[in-house]
Amino acid sequence: MHHFxxxxxxxxxxxxxxxxDQLPAEIERLGAKRALVLCTPHQREHAQxxxxxxxxxxxxxxxxxxxxxxxxxARKARALASETKADCALAIGGGSTVGLGKAIALExxxxxIAVPTTYAGSEVTPIxxxxxxxxxxxxxxxxxxxxxxxxxxKLTLSLPMGLTVTSAINAIAHAAxxxxxxxxxxxxxxxxEEGIRACxxxxxxxxxxxxxxxxxxxxxxxxxxxxxxxGAVSMGLHHxxxxxxxxxxxxxxxxxxxxxxxHALRYNADAAPEAMARIARALGVADxxxxxxxxxxxxxxxxxxxAIGMPAGGLDQAVELAAANQYPNPRPLEKVALxxxxxxxxxxxxxxx
Numbered sequence: 001m002h003h004f005x006x007x008x009x010x011x012x013x014x015x016x017x018x019x020x021d022q023l024p025a026e027i028e029r030l031g032a033k034r035a036l037v038l039c040t041p042h043q044r045e046h047a048q049x050x051x052x053x054x055x056x057x058x059x060x061x062x063x064x065x066x067x068x069x070x071x072x073x074a075r076k077a078r079a080l081a082s083e084t085k086a087d088c089a090l091a092i093g094g095g096s097t098v099g100l101g102k103a104i105a106l107e108x109x110x111x112x113i114a115v116p117t118t119y120a121g122s123e124v125t126p127i128x129x130x131x132x133x134x135x136x137x138x139x140x141x142x143x144x145x146x147x148x149x150x151x152x153x154k155l156t157l158s159l160p161m162g163l164t165v166t167s168a169i170n171a172i173a174h175a176a177x178x179x180x181x182x183x184x185x186x187x188x189x190x191x192x193e194e195g196i197r198a199c200x201x202x203x204x205x206x207x208x209x210x211x212x213x214x215x216x217x218x219x220x221x222x223x224x225x226x227x228x229x230x231g232a233v234s235m236g237l238h239h240x241x242x243x244x245x246x247x248x249x250x251x252x253x254x255x256x257x258x259x260x261x262x263h264a265l266r267y268n269a270d271a272a273p274e275a276m277a278r279i280a281r282a283l284g285v286a287d288x289x290x291x292x293x294x295x296x297x298x299x300x301x302x303x304x305x306x307a308i309g310m311p312a313g314g315l316d317q318a319v320e321l322a323a324a325n326q327y328p329n330p331r332p333l334e335k336v337a338l339x340x341x342x343x344x345x346x347x348x349x350x351x352x353x
Contacts, residue, residue, distance in 0.1 A: 004185035019152040034059035036086035059084035065097040071132040074103035095120030102128040102144035112146040119167040121227025136247020153216040165299040166254035168199045171226040178229035179275035182328040191225045196282035198222030236329040238264035255308045258301040262293035266351035271330035289351040304348030
């Protein structure tokens with residue numbers, strides 16, 4: 001048995017169909033009275049419907065949340081929170097919206113209530129990311145961890161299958177990296193394997209019926225576990241690459257994860273055999289990188305960086321940025337090997353050594 005330290009995150013989790021009905025009580029439990037509701041422009045109507053269930057408790061609605069949390073958007077939201085005297089942020093949506101809530105909390109300490117409608121997992125991590133001048137900078141701070149997370153699978157029934165698939169693979173990526181994190185522990189390993197299993201099983205069921213409520217519940221359960229893993233351990237190569245590609249080249253977050261994950265796992269496979277065995281077992285396959293690759297392909301996820309807008313001329317820059325700061329990863333970061341990884345991901349080739 002290895003020595004380890006495990007610190008549980010203090011989030012309050014409210015889970016199950018119709019959990020959204022408990023939102024007024026959860027706001028009251030925080031001692032809050034004026035929620036700043038956050039959403040993307042696309043989810044304005046959805047957020048308005050939830051705000052309408054909170055008469056007298058909404059300070060304003062800010063509907064400009066965007067991928068990778070541009071600093072300009074964060075500043076606007078922070079200003080509105082101050083102007084309206086909001087005493088909590090209510091983030092309704094996926095990682096972009098929760099990330100905006102975190103950007104507000106980082107400066108003001110405003111408590112966050114998250115209502116996830118995707119499988120991003122950001123809602124249970126103290127990790128934030130803000131993009132400025134084309135560079136996405138991430139960090140950890142306990143102030144940005146949402147105090148309450150309301151998981152209502154009914155809110156995900158209309159999530160398009162394309163986003164369902166990439167978002168679930170994004171969640172799986174959190175757990176996969178947790179299994180080879182240098183600061184992992186047995187509790188996190190259990191959560192990671194179960195989270196991967198639940199997400200993969202949910203995708204297979206949702207391919208048959210996208211409105212299968214039990215499968216949607218399983219996907220949210222898996223996302224919760226996978227996100228909890230990410231919040232408890234250090235990130236490795238996969239997340240570093242995805243943050244670099246997303247923040248610098250403005251690529252869609254979940255899609256980047258779906259494309260890069262099998263290749264990042266192959267890069268680390270020989271250096272992390274136990275983690276690969278657990279990932280493979282959770283997927284019910286013999287080889288973890290190929291298992292992720294086939295899971296993505298079978299469910300219609302984009303398979304190449306080229307397909308999601310990555311410019312071929314940016315690959316060298318991505319390598320330089322990813323290798324600029326060494327950080328814990330099972331295999332050292334080597335520029336030639338990183339370029340090979342990105343070449344495979346750019347072309348959509350199968351993950352090979």
